[in-house]
Amino acid sequence: MKITINKFTVMVVREKKYYKESQFYHDLKVVLQGMGHDVIKKLMYKDGHLVDDNQIYLRDRKWKYCIYDGEYATRFAHEPERIVLNLHRWENIIK
DSSP: OEEEEOSSEEEEEOSSOOSOHHHHHHHHHHHHHHTTOOEEEEEGGGGTOOSOTTOEEEEETTSSEEEEOTTTTTOOTTSSSEEEEEEEESHHHHO
């Protein structure tokens, strides 16, 4: 899995086929942790977001940023070979 992180996006090029979105986000989490990011995989609604019960995202343990699929309602994140995920930084909003 190849990952490119920009200011507002995370581009992921997958190298193997995924059959579940949860497994895709787990492998993405493992790669990001290997790069030095302290991220966890969570269901968005458990953190208080008003979204679907099945929407998964990755967030920093200290709530500095999160990575999610902005087009969750129209596609599956694990299907395309190349996907662009949204990167939302909370630290810029709180200051």
